[in-house]
Amino acid sequence: MFVLVVGGGKVGYYLAKELIENSHEVVLMEKDRARADQIADEIGSVVVPHDGCEGKYLGEAGCARADIVAAVTGDDEDNLVICQMAKHHFDVPRTIARVNNPKNEDLFRHLGVDEIISPTRMILSSIEQDIPVHELLHLATLGEGELEIIEAHLQDGSPAIGRSAGDLTMPAGCSLFAIVRDGVAVPLLPDTPFRVGDKVIAIGPNECSALLHEQLIGAMDEAVAPGS
Amino acid sequence: MKIVIVGAGRVGSVLAEAYDAAGHQVVVLDLSTSAFDRLPPEFRGSAIRGDGTDEDTLRRAGAEDADVFLALTEGDNRNVMATQVALEKLGITNVVAKINDPVRAAAYAELGIATLCRTTMLGDAISAYLGLGSMGLPGVIAPTGGHQGEGSHQPLADSIGAGAPDREA
Numbered sequence: 553m554f555v556l557v558v559g560g561g562k563v564g565y566y567l568a569k570e571l572i573e574n575s576h577e578v579v580l581m582e583k584d585r586a587r588a589d590q591i592a593d594e595i596g597s598v599v600v601p602h603d604g605c606e607g608k609y610l611g612e613a614g615c616a617r618a619d620i621v622a623a624v625t626g627d628d629e630d631n632l633v634i635c636q637m638a639k640h641h642f643d644v645p646r647t648i649a650r651v652n653n654p655k656n657e658d659l660f661r662h663l664g665v666d667e668i669i670s671p672t673r674m675i676l677s678s679i680e681q682d683i684p685v686h687e688l689l690h691l692a693t694l695g696e697g698e699l700e701i702i703e704a705h706l707q708d709g710s711p712a713i714g715r716s717a718g719d720l721t722m723p724a725g726c727s728l729f730a731i732v733r734d735g736v737a738v739p740l741l742p743d744t745p746f747r748v749g750d751k752v753i754a755i756g757p758n759e760c761s762a763l764l765h766e767q768l769i770g771a772m773d774e775a776v777a778p779g780s
Numbered sequence: 781m782k783i784v785i786v787g788a789g790r791v792g793s794v795l796a797e798a799y800d801a802a803g804h805q806v807v808v809l810d811l812s813t814s815a816f817d818r819l820p821p822e823f824r825g826s827a828i829r830g831d832g833t834d835e836d837t838l839r840r841a842g843a844e845d846a847d848v849f850l851a852l853t854e855g856d857n858r859n860v861m862a863t864q865v866a867l868e869k870l871g872i873t874n875v876v877a878k879i880n881d882p883v884r885a886a887a888y889a890e891l892g893i894a895t896l897c898r899t900t901m902l903g904d905a906i907s908a909y910l911g912l913g914s915m916g917l918p919g920v921i922a923p924t925g926g927h928q929g930e931g932s933h934q935p936l937a938d939s940i941g942a943g944a945p946d947r948e949a
Contacts, residue, residue: 605856605857605881605884606881606883606884607881607882607883607884607887608881608883611883627857628833628861629833629855629857629858629860629861630857632857632860632861632864633856633857633860633861633884636860636887636888636891637883637884637887640887640890640891641883641887653834655834655835655836659835659861659864659865659868659869662868663864663868
């Protein structure tokens with residue numbers, strides 16, 4: 553396959569290298585002459601030291617016969633234009649753009665870029681996955697630090713669902729005092745059954761969080777599995 | 781008319797000043813506030829520091845119901861992207877992008893954006909002044925195609941890329 557890579561930064565450089573190792577035909581465009589020379593020293597004469605946004609140079613680099621154009625510069629507007637020129641002007645069947653600002657993903661897709669790679673979005677979603685959604689949330693510390701206000705977000709599968717505060721075994725010195733339901737704080741009565749989506753607010757010494765977790769969220773090991 | 785100008789360089793600020801003086805409602809955006817020093821003290825429009833390729837910034841600047849959107853920054857691609865955001869996201873139909881690369885200028889005209897190309901404008905003006913005839917590429921290209929959406933693309937004649945322009949096509 554003939555792949556035209558535009559942008560000789562870290563991404564473009566390693567991409568071109570990998571593609572060559574996998575026996576694809578590659579041309580890499582990098583407008584910074586010094587950088588282009590540096591890459592050419594290593595991977596050979598497949599580097600075109602010109603701006604891949606310029607129609608003339610895209611044409612000279614063989615864009616018209618490329619199977620894939622990958623625009624991986626650090627600038628979203630450049631990547632958009634490279635893909636649009638490739639697609640609309642050179643009739644390239646497949647265009648791939650690196651998108652740095654996640655807000656641009658929609659626009660790129662709408663404007664016909666075939667594939668959008670968003671490093672920011674990938675890292676973001678990886679971070680979000682690492683934060684267990686049904687963990688206890690420590691809201692505040694009271695006094696000298698021995699008491700904490702803790703919020704528990706009740707999910708489907710919580711052992712507390714359908715039961716009421718009176719049915720739960722509370723850790724010593726810990727008490728539940730309110731539910732936030734549909735954005736409204738309601739006082740917690742001993743016979744109020746818990747529902748999915750409730751945020752239960754508790755106060756207690758910080759050692760109680762394990763038992764609180766067990767009562768309101770579920771056994772510790774289960775709760776750690778993301779996305780369940 | 782409500783006129784949004786992205787890029788308060790020489791051209792952008794001259795137009796902002798003129799349109800404002802003519803009684804239009806003018807909004808100018810630039811990434812740098814110092815660019816607004818080019819605007820005269822009597823300028824009554826709004827000058828907003830911000831990224832003209834960012835939809836949220838444009839909305840906050842009040843660009844949504846603009847009659848005209850001009851992208852006149854120093855970067856061809858910034859201008860291309862700004863006008864496409866205006867066209868696709870804000871629904872402004874009368875958009876103009878300054879694109880100094882003649883190939884890109886012609887290509888985007890086919891994608892529904894009126895483009896003006898300083899390269900060919902100056903080239904033509906100089907040739908005309910010297911009596912050497914026209915370069916054959918217009919400086920301002922009215923949009924010839926509808927704007928994108930998928931599947932509607934028609935590749936331009938390759939002759940444009942090869943430097944033998946044929947604008948009759």
